Amino acid sequence: MNDFDESNPGGDAPCFAHELVDGQPVDPQQWRDVNRFRKAERIRLLARRREVPQARLKEMAQQVGAGLDKLISPQEGMVIAGYWPIRGELDLRFWLKTAHEAGAELALPVVVQRNAPVEFHRWAPGAKMNRGIWNIPVPAVAEPLIPDIVLSPLLGVDAQGYRLGNGGGYYDRTLAAADPLPRVIGVGHDFCPIKTIFPMHWDIPMHQVVLGDGSVRDHRP
Numbered sequence: 001m002n003d004f005d006e007s008n009p010g011g012d013a014p015c016f017a018h019e020l021v022d023g024q025p026v027d028p029q030q031w032r033d034v035n036r037f038r039k040a041e042r043i044r045l046l047a048r049r050r051e052v053p054q055a056r057l058k059e060m061a062q063q064v065g066a067g068l069d070k071l072i073s074p075q076e077g078m079v080i081a082g083y084w085p086i087r088g089e090l091d092l093r094f095w096l097k098t099a100h101e102a103g104a105e106l107a108l109p110v111v112v113q114r115n116a117p118v119e120f121h122r123w124a125p126g127a128k129m130n131r132g133i134w135n136i137p138v139p140a141v142a143e144p145l146i147p148d149i150v151l152s153p154l155l156g157v158d159a160q161g162y163r164l165g166n167g168g169g170y171y172d173r174t175l176a177a178a179d180p181l182p183r184v185i186g187v188g189h190d191f192c193p194i195k196t197i198f199p200m201h202w203d204i205p206m207h208q209v210v211l212g213d214g215s216v217r218d219h220r221p
């Protein structure tokens with residue numbers, strides 16, 4: 001396109017070859033490049049996870065639990081969303097159980113519709129579960145709750161606190177629709193950090209991140 005072409009003083013028609021995400025234009029070529037990078041990183045990090053022995057996964061979960069203890073004082077009236085571990089994610093159900101015993105209410109993410117925000121449904125340790133989309137276990141009784149705190153499982157996290165997840169955009173959509181924004185605490189393995197995920201306008205940085213080496217990072221107030 002040449003806006004200064006004298007034979008075409010009005011300039012070319014503006015380029016509408018943009019896709020809209022959340023009502024905002026996204027340059028398709030940039031998104032293609034970023035998507036390719038994220039895909040490769042997901043594959044690398046998932047492979048890395050698969051190499052971790054069970055005993056080390058347990059150790060890392062304990063470390064994350066200790067980190068969460070420094071950040072959160074579970075109490076009555078507090079709603080904490082955890083997750084049911086899949087694909088080598090850290091199993092923090094022991095920590096959730098303690099939080100529940102301290103009076104906090106718990107919830108798990110449920111994909112109720114593809115490419116839409118997730119809902120958080122009430123859960124307690126031992127509750128009856130069903131298989132949801134992608135076979136992820138979800139509470140058999142669907143009682144939506146609004147969490148104050150969301151523990152968000154990471155595949156990767158960048159230096160600014162942006163999350164690389166499974167690639168469905170579920171947490172991003174959920175947080176974009178949430179008002180007020182809950183406190184989002186990313187949790188993951190010690191090898192999750194990457195330099196940048198090349199954040200796009202819909203990516204929302206997490207408040208804090210706790211990793212399997214016991215580290216706790218603050219990213220936003």
Ligand SMILES: Nc1nc2c(c(=O)[nH]1)N(C=O)[C@@H](CNc1ccc(C(=O)N[C@@H](CCC(=O)O)C(=O)O)cc1)CN2
Nearest residue numbers: 083084085086109111118134153165166167168170171
């Ligand atoms: N434990 C846990 N529960 C969770 C999440 C999570 O990351 N961890 N989610 C956090 O978002 C939601 C589920 N997100 C998911 C996103 C994509 C895929 C998935 O399998 N994607 C396919 C390709 C995409 C497709 O088929 O449409 C794949 O990876 O092969 C699975 C879960 C809700 N529950």
Ligand SMILES: Nc1ncnc2c1ncn2[C@@H]1O[C@H](COP(=O)(O)OP(=O)(O)OP(=O)(O)O)[C@@H](O)[C@H]1O
Nearest residue numbers: 021022164165166167168169170171172173176202
């Ligand atoms: N707020 C939003 N509204 C509409 N689409 C969105 C929104 N947020 C993300 N998406 C879409 O979701 C897709 C995946 O996004 P992204 O790569 O950030 O996934 P992710 O955060 O790794 O996945 P997940 O949250 O499921 O673990 C992108 O194609 C993006 O366009």
